[in-house]
Amino acid sequence: MNPSFPDPAGDTFTLAGRSFQSRLLVGTGKYQDLEQTRQAIEASGAEIVTIAVRRTNMGQTPGEPNILEVLPPDRYTILPNTAGCYDAKTAVRTCRLARELLDDHRLVKLEVLGDEKTLFPDVVATLEAAETLIAEGFQVMVYTNDDPILARRFEAMGCVAVMPLAAPIGSGLGIRNRLNIRTIVENAKVPILVDAGVGTASDAAIAMELGCDGVLMNTAIAAAQDPILMAHAMRLGIAAGRLAYRAGRMPAKRFASASSPLDGLFF
């Protein structure tokens, strides 16, 4: 597949002062192994990939490859996340560790979770963490609810991207509240990325048709029966949705409108 089609050159989006061609951002969890991870990320065309930071396994066999060897930071923009953090303090510690791990890397995905059942964000704790991180010079991409008021608040405090959920993390339910996502997009001057909850390529296309700057996903690709094929599908879904958004869709109407001329009928 020609990777430049249908992603026309020049239709880039700018995040924290850097320009990106791909509007698909992907996570790197839940794959069978690092080789499958590598192939799926390659197929997705993603330039920004998320990682998590966890305790080093002391019993690990020396020489075991690390995710950063498969996805080298000189080729991909690595986006460390704060997944698994349930309070602001832990999220801030995680970001500081990630910054050191990646040699003064400042771009982070902030998520502070509220409970294990929904993995919905604890937005109060997220606000608190974002404030500290921004003051420390981090570039914060923030995972939040599909709430336009909160999205505006995160933008005003200096987050470099606001990432409302489509549906609960890993649920694959698709975009539950299109109107809110649309409103968030209309209000925003920073990139809006749908993060979490997409299940298949049409969900990604809808996010893009709503005017989102991109979509961040993990499980929808990793948990597909063929993750590599799904990564291709997602790349095309994102591209199709983006083109449709730029093209400007026809207004929806309740009743029919004939496509063939009525003039010149011979009966």
Add this chain to the structure above:
Amino acid sequence: MNLAGNLTMMTLLVNGDSREVPAGITLSDLVALLGLENRRLAAEINENLVPRSGYTTCRLEPGDRIEIIHAVGGG
């Protein structure tokens, strides 16, 4: 210092596990002891980040809680 039987030990909590190590070692010594040299890591002591440049001078105290982290796949 390394003579058997003549070594004062101390207990650290490393990644949640209790570990006996020679008293007075540095963070750099600990990383070597764990066989983690030349790996891409970050570390904190008692919830405070230690920059890599400080590993050789950072002397560990009994009871210190050390976290040594690396990157893993995640979404």
